[in-house]
Amino acid sequence: PDAADLESRLAADWGVSPDSVVVTAGADEALDRICRAYLDESRSIVLPRPTFVMLEKYVDLARGRRIAVDWRRGSFPARAFLEAMKPDTAVLGIVTPNNPTGMAATIEEIRILAEGAPDTLVLCDLAYAEYAGEDPTKELLTFPNVIVTRTVSKAWGLAGLRIGYAVGAPELIAPLRAYGGPYPVSSISLRVAQYVLETSAARKTASVARIRRERSELLRLFDRLGFETCASEANFLFVRFPDAGRVRESLLQLGVAVRAFPEDPALADSLRITLPGDAENFETLKSALRTLFEPEAILFDMDGVIADVSRSYRACIVKTASSFGADVTPADVERAKQAGGANCDWTLTERLIRECAGTSPGLDAVTVRFQEFYRGTGGEPGLGETESLIGSRESIVALRARFPLAIVTGRPRDEARSFLEKFGLDPFFDVVIAREDGPPKPDPAPLRLAMETLGVSRVWMIGDTVDDVRAARAAGALPLGVTSTAADATATEVNLRRAGATWVGSVWSEIEGVLS
Structure with a gap:
């Protein structure tokens, strides 16, 4: 493969001679070649902190010494760059717009470096330059040391081809040809x-243009939400959050992947959020952010969330099974609930009887017996009378003052x-979606019906089983978990988080506390 035609084309675009351009396997390989050509154990490079992580790795591979400027x-701290130089400094490195912050250095700021250190190579990685307010390439190429x-890969959308290039004075580019393979890019690419x-x-x-519009709109959204953003000129935003890890996990469950930096204490409070450049995906991104930070309603599962049913429904399962000769324990019930697919207690009871006894009296007979134990017969009170409220009525009243509430049970x-009537809660739940309204969770239909009835699209769902979490995710709700009545709270939390709960x-x- 011969890159001469492409190098000539690129040279013409920038008004330089073809020997001023070398095509490489992505801009990454150009950075790697520059580091190997101009750095070694006796030379240092000044870099911003943070910066493109691969540039730091290429410096290390070349055994160069990194000097970081915050x-x-x-x-851009141009004067601080010059002040940070040591006698062995061979390169001043800039990524602009910077990755991961998106902030850009101006032409005048880069000029300070080029003119202030005329005998030092100034490396300018402009991978995201198309998205910035100005493209400094032509002016930078007038400096003999840049x-x-x-x-x-970025604005042209050809990342899979792995094509980048370095451009500069011929005497600066010539060494780079010796530090790469003879055929770094395929003829097809x-x-x-x-x-x-x-x-x-x-x-x-x-x-x-689309990316720039998305960037402006998202910056306005974060400004309204009160989060600090960098002045990005790239196709992503760098945003600081009080709990970046939780935000990342929450967005992931809502269908949006963002970049976190947990390994770097200086960046652990920040996320890099890419702008998709696509109307449908941008709506998904905005919806996920607003669901997380501006929920319109809160949905509750009932049993195990606001109703303690450990002595009612759970006990009915055990007692019904025993009445049909099956030795089912509370631990068996808990395991089944945490495994999922167990939202209907009647169906679950019949299944456990069949598994333990090897036979089944049938779902109808199980349902009748179960309801007798729950509601009571012959004047005897049923186990339903043992149910108690989890949390306080005052907490529900306070939450209803802020959000519409719904039960999905x-x-x-x-x-x-x-x-709800027993504990005086009926006035505070705007919607109750029950067994009669559709298929059981984890089918998302009951949650979607609740959202439709409330007239909202951004909701949080609180549940105590993996079925609740899976239904929430499928409905586009933010899934939250509780372990209120779990026999093993630690194991339950692990299961809920594995299913996708963003908070337990x-x-x-x-x-x-989460809402705050």
Whole structure:
């Protein structure tokens, strides 16, 4: 494969001679070559902190010494770069717009470096330059000590081709040819890249314009939400959160992947959020952020969340099974609930009888017996009378003052209403979705019906089983878990988190801290 035609094309674009350009396997390889050509154990490079992680790795591979200058906020610290130089400093490295913050250095700030250190190589990685307010490439190429690296991976959308290049004075570029393989890029990639550069400028311009609109809109959203953002000029935003890890996990459960930096204490409070450049995906991103930070309603499962049913429904399962000769224990019930697919207690009871006794009297007979134990017969009170409220009525009243509330339960409607009326909660739940309204969880239909009835699209769902969590995820709700009545709270929390719960507490009222 011969990159000469593409190098000539790129040289013409920037008004330089072809020997000023070397095509590489992505801009990453250009950075690697520069580090190997200009750094070794006796030379240092000044870099911003944070910066593109691969540039740091290439410096280390070349055995160069890194000198870091903080650039987490504000304008590019050009003067601090010059002050940080040592006698062995061979390179001043800049990524602009920077990765991961998106902040950009101005032409004048880079000029300070190029003119302030005329005998030192100034490396400018401009991988995201198309998204910035100004592209400094042509002006930077007037300096004899500057190498610019560019890529077709970002704005041109050709990341899979792995094509980048370095451009600078011929005497700076010449050594780079010796530090790479003879054929770093395939002939197919070269031809496709040249074709796209010649025919798709309008498409690239439209894509960049879309990204800039998304960036402006998302910056306004974060400003309204009160989160600090960097002044990004890239196709991503760098946002600081009080609990970045929880935000990342929550967004992931809502269908959005973002970049976190847990290994770096200086960046552990931040996330990098990529702008998709696509209307549908951008709506998904906005919806996920607003669901997380601006929920319109809170949905509750009932049993195990606001109703302690350890002595009612759970006991009915054990007692019903025993009446049919099956030795089912509370631990068996707990395991089945945590495994999922056990939202209907009647069906679960019949299944456990069949598994333990090897036979079954049938679902109808099990249901009748179960209800006799729950509701009582012959004047004897049923186990339903033992149910108690988890949390306080005052907490529910306070939460209802902030959000519409709904119950989404597998109980029959009359039993759900009876519990709410018993504890004076009926006025505070706007909607009750019960067994009669649709298939049981983990099917998301009951949650979607609750959202539709409330007239909302952004909700949090609080449940105590993996079925609740799975239903929430499928419905686009933020899944939260509680271990209020679990026999083994630790194991239950592990199961809920594995299923996708973004937060797990011991009682639902702890959600107040999450909402704050």
